[in-house]
Amino acid sequence: MTGVPEWVDGNDIAGATRELFAVDLTVARGRCATCGREAMVAEAHVYDRAPGIVARCASCESVLLRLVRAPDRAWLDLRGLSYLEVPIPAPVAPAAMPVVA
Amino acid sequence: MAVVTRGFTGRGRREVDLPPGQYLTDDFPVLSAGPTPRISLDEWRFEVADGDGTRQAWSWPELLALPSEEITTDIHCVTKWSKRGTHWRGVSLDTLLSGVDSDVGYVMAHSYGGYTTNLPMADVRDGKAWVAYEYEGEPLAPEHGGPARLLVPHLYFWKSAKWVRGLRLMATDEPGFWESAGYHMYGDPWREQRYWGD
Amino acid sequence: MTELATPTRRPLAWRVATVAAVREESVVARTLVLDVPDWPGHIAGQHVDVRLTAPDGYTAQRSYSLASAARASAGYAVSTVEILVQRIPRGEVSPWLCDIAMVGDQFEIRGPVGGYFVWEPSRPEPVLLVAGGSGIAPLMAMIRTRKEAGSRVPFRLIYSVRDPDTLIFGEELARRARDDHGLDVTIVYTRQTPPGWRRPPGRLDAVLLAEAGWPATLAPACYVCGPTGFVETVADLLVAAGHDPAAIRTERFGPTG
Numbered sequence: 298m299t300g301v302p303e304w305v306d307g308n309d310i311a312g313a314t315r316e317l318f319a320v321d322l323t324v325a326r327g328r329c330a331t332c333g334r335e336a337m338v339a340e341a342h343v344y345d346r347a348p349g350i351v352a353r354c355a356s357c358e359s360v361l362l363r364l365v366r367a368p369d370r371a372w373l374d375l376r377g378l379s380y381l382e383v384p385i386p387a388p389v390a391p392a393a394m395p396v397v398a
Numbered sequence: 399m400a401v402v403t404r405g406f407t408g409r410g411r412r413e414v415d416l417p418p419g420q421y422l423t424d425d426f427p428v429l430s431a432g433p434t435p436r437i438s439l440d441e442w443r444f445e446v447a448d449g450d451g452t453r454q455a456w457s458w459p460e461l462l463a464l465p466s467e468e469i470t471t472d473i474h475c476v477t478k479w480s481k482r483g484t485h486w487r488g489v490s491l492d493t494l495l496s497g498v499d500s501d502v503g504y505v506m507a508h509s510y511g512g513y514t515t516n517l518p519m520a521d522v523r524d525g526k527a528w529v530a531y532e533y534e535g536e537p538l539a540p541e542h543g544g545p546a547r548l549l550v551p552h553l554y555f556w557k558s559a560k561w562v563r564g565l566r567l568m569a570t571d572e573p574g575f576w577e578s579a580g581y582h583m584y585g586d587p588w589r590e591q592r593y594w595g596d
Numbered sequence: 597m598t599e600l601a602t603p604t605r606r607p608l609a610w611r612v613a614t615v616a617a618v619r620e621e622s623v624v625a626r627t628l629v630l631d632v633p634d635w636p637g638h639i640a641g642q643h644v645d646v647r648l649t650a651p652d653g654y655t656a657q658r659s660y661s662l663a664s665a666a667r668a669s670a671g672y673a674v675s676t677v678e679i680l681v682q683r684i685p686r687g688e689v690s691p692w693l694c695d696i697a698m699v700g701d702q703f704e705i706r707g708p709v710g711g712y713f714v715w716e717p718s719r720p721e722p723v724l725l726v727a728g729g730s731g732i733a734p735l736m737a738m739i740r741t742r743k744e745a746g747s748r749v750p751f752r753l754i755y756s757v758r759d760p761d762t763l764i765f766g767e768e769l770a771r772r773a774r775d776d777h778g779l780d781v782t783i784v785y786t787r788q789t790p791p792g793w794r795r796p797p798g799r800l801d802a803v804l805l806a807e808a809g810w811p812a813t814l815a816p817a818c819y820v821c822g823p824t825g826f827v828e829t830v831a832d833l834l835v836a837a838g839h840d841p842a843a844i845r846t847e848r849f850g851p852t853g
Contacts, residue, residue: 303433304824306848309659311709312645315608321711339712344431348476348556348576351431358433365580367593372580400649401612403703405696408654409688421654425686
């Protein structure tokens with residue numbers, strides 16, 4: 298197995314993170330706590346041939362996120378991200394709500 | 399619950415004398431939590447350090463000059479594959495830790511690339527652990543942890559740190575990379591200690 | 597209580613998929629048409645996680661892009677989706693999907709997931725699709741969705757394969773290049789071409805990308821999918837050609853055996 302690419306795109310963890318969150322974490326923007334790069338989680342380098350999922354910064358390769366899944370539990374470590382900006386679809390405005398004066 | 403998929407057996411086979419929950423494989427899957435470090439042998443060092451700094455360090459030629467052992471062992475990965483009868487050559491940690499006080503309780507293995515894993519001192523002494531640099535008669539390949547990796551085959555294989563660069567002596571146990579994110583502090587495959595609380 | 601407009605905001609569950617049809621797409625890849633009751637619908641470019649379970653409880657899981665259009669494809673009910681599977685020698689999941697799976701077989705899928713590498717017909721800008729090998733799958737979903745949605749957004753596909761044997765969706769792409777107005781298809785053979793092909797075998801380069809793609813001044817949305825090295829190279833070429841890095845979306849494949 299020499300020469301195989303070691304990582305895939307952050308898109309890959311969409312399923313694993315949607316088990317934990319109601320929203321798609323891969324389109325969240327985050328800031329690398331180590332080098333300050335801001336990017337979408339989908340753009341991180343993901344190493345998933347491991348006991349857990351490890352997402353690393355595409356610039357400095359520092360660990361951004363770790364996710365370990367046991368049959369009945371999951372552990373999520375976001376220490377490598379100084380923030381995450383998560384898009385949340387706005388509720389639909391009621392169509393014909395009368396304006397109350 | 400889960401549907402059984404007709405005709406699917408997977409790569410692994412259940413065998414009675416494997417640790418619980420393990421499947422036998424003939425491959426040697428490559429697992430990695432980060433990019434494979436490329437370490438030149440000129441710069442390679444193995445260091446044993448305590449809180450006060452480095453106690454002892456070996457260069458690559460110095461490591462090779464130490465007495466080595468051939469090890470034949472089964473290995474068990476926490477991702478559920480086991481592999482039988484793997485052959486290694488390496489230096490026993492008894493040799494590398496001979497100058498260390500017997501009252502040190504734990505070590506943290508450190509790797510090139512930043513990986514860490516914690517082990518009780520008792521589990522890396524008395525012929526149970528090695529710094530291995532040959533696999534099946536060949537120099538250990540980078541994807542399997544070369545130039546040298548820890549080999550602690552009686553514990554789950556995440557404890558056998560790839561690209562090892564040294565051991566830090568610790569008075570109390572501290573979690574390493576996977577141990578701080580859900581994996582068991584000790585990791586005995588025969589007691590199926592995969593996760594916290596197992 | 598406020599009703600949310602997002603049908604996917606519910607716990608992600610494994611669903612049983614039943615193989616409804618199989619289509620061989622090349623010597624190395626096949627389409628599995630899956631019947632998935634209560635399929636919530638998907639957006640072109642999204643993927644699913646596939647889980648196979650052996651009789652002894654052993655499971656193996658991989659991700660596959662959905663290749664079918666975001667809406668129901670002609671001839672199938674709304675609850676069918678299609679995945680493209682490439683056979684990876686010595687793989688674990690792909691040999692079962694490629695060699696053993698037949699109509700009526702069941703396994704589990706979870707999804708759709710992924711909101712990054714997606715295209716929706718409401719997007720107005722021209723689209724450049726660049727595929728390497730089986731990286732064609734999510735891009736095919738976009739091409740099929742464009743047609744089904746009646747979109748007139750111009751699409752250009754540049755598709756790099758080793759040789760004619762490994763060309764996936766060859767006939768359908770040829771047909772769509774003829775019939776889908778506004779879709780251009782350029783096939784690049786890296787090792788061996790069909791007889792009489794106008795271009796000698798060779799890798800996708802800046803010249804070809806400029807010739808068969810869109811100029812950066814048109815600000816196209818770019819989708820690049822394939823093996824890691826291929827995607828890296830193409831993304832670098834696009835940036836060097838002046839494309840806005842933010843307009844380049846990538847999906848790298850590991851060897852999902």
